[in-house]
Amino acid sequence: MFFHVQKLINEIIPDEPDPAAANALQEGLGGQFGEMRTMMQYLFQSFNFRGKAKPYLDLIQGIGVEEISHVELIATTINHLLDGSPRYQAKGGYFDTSTQSMPGKDGSTPLRIALNQGNIHHFLVGAQSAMPVDAVGNPWSGSYVYNSGNLTLDLIYNLMLEATGRLQKCRLYEMTDNKTARSTISYLIVRDHAHENAYAKALETLGVNWGKVLPIPNFDATRFPEVKKLMVDGSEMAKIFHGASPSRSGELVTTPKPPDGVPFVPEPERPEEFSPGLTPEIMQLVEQAARMQ
Numbered sequence: 001m002f003f004h005v006q007k008l009i010n011e012i013i014p015d016e017p018d019p020a021a022a023n024a025l026q027e028g029l030g031g032q033f034g035e036m037r038t039m040m041q042y043l044f045q046s047f048n049f050r051g052k053a054k055p056y057l058d059l060i061q062g063i064g065v066e067e068i069s070h071v072e073l074i075a076t077t078i079n080h081l082l083d084g085s086p087r088y089q090a091k092g093g094y095f096d097t098s099t100q101s102m103p104g105k106d107g108s109t110p111l112r113i114a115l116n117q118g119n120i121h122h123f124l125v126g127a128q129s130a131m132p133v134d135a136v137g138n139p140w141s142g143s144y145v146y147n148s149g150n151l152t153l154d155l156i157y158n159l160m161l162e163a164t165g166r167l168q169k170c171r172l173y174e175m176t177d178n179k180t181a182r183s184t185i186s187y188l189i190v191r192d193h194a195h196e197n198a199y200a201k202a203l204e205t206l207g208v209n210w211g212k213v214l215p216i217p218n219f220d221a222t223r224f225p226e227v228k229k230l231m232v233d234g235s236e237m238a239k240i241f242h243g244a245s246p247s248r249s250g251e252l253v254t255t256p257k258p259p260d261g262v263p264f265v266p267e268p269e270r271p272e273e274f275s276p277g278l279t280p281e282i283m284q285l286v287e288q289a290a291r292m293q
Contacts, residue, residue, distance in 0.1 A: 007261030
């Protein structure tokens with residue numbers, strides 16, 4: 001069973017909207033090496049796990065469950081980067097929409113930014129929100145998921161997936177200085193590194209000697225200021241996930257409790273997107289129900 005706590009696993013730092021950065025982050029969400037891939041790959045490997053090697057099952061399943069929260073985090077970050085961006089023109093500049101009480105009033109074009117920024121589907125198909133696609137709009141595919149049933153081979157693929165994800169997120173970090181984007185990118189760089197070490201350590205117990213191969217990319221990510229601040233489950237995985245880090249970055253440990261998380265706040269209404277599109281009467285009922293909770 002999975003239990004959902006309505007908190008985000010890491011804080012998203014507020015900054016101005018940036019639809020181009022949002023579209024770049026789509027690769028980290030729905031791309032071939034993105035968070036949807038890691039989540040689905042590890043969960044299917046755990047659902048289909050055979051044999052009695054439970055420490056390895058706990059490791060794969062534990063990381064897979066964490067990846068669910070990463071999908072939530074990166075999708076929410078994309079939403080923050082998109083929300084309100086039709087009013088956004090440049091740093092410090094917004095349209096004045098105070099006179100527009102209704103979408104498209106007097107023939108206005110509040111969504112014209114969609115024609116030349118990021119991914120038009122963020123505005124045309126979604127309501128300034130994340131989508132299960134990559135940065136060029138290709139839909140996420142279940143064919144990305146690798147689950148051979150061979151434990152060693154699956155762990156090798158998982159390590160490759162984490163290393164490629166970390167490589168791409170390091171590149172994403174260098175594409176934008178938006179604080180909202182970087183707060184999530186930096187967190188995921190750190191967690192991808194941890195997962196890379198976890199799978200590498202598991203493979204060491206199966207006879208692999210990494211030498212100086214890891215981490216991938218092989219550089220000290222603490223040169224990124226946001227990463228430096230972040231630079232770690234209780235189950236049988238501790239039997240394999242302990243000792244010296246395969247990437248020569250200290251000791252590996254497990255912790256008995258999940259992170260505290262940070263409050264989750266739903267995105268505001270977007271009348272220009274007709275989202276959520278509720279009548280005033282229904283909206284009143286929704287607000288009354290929320291107050292009761």
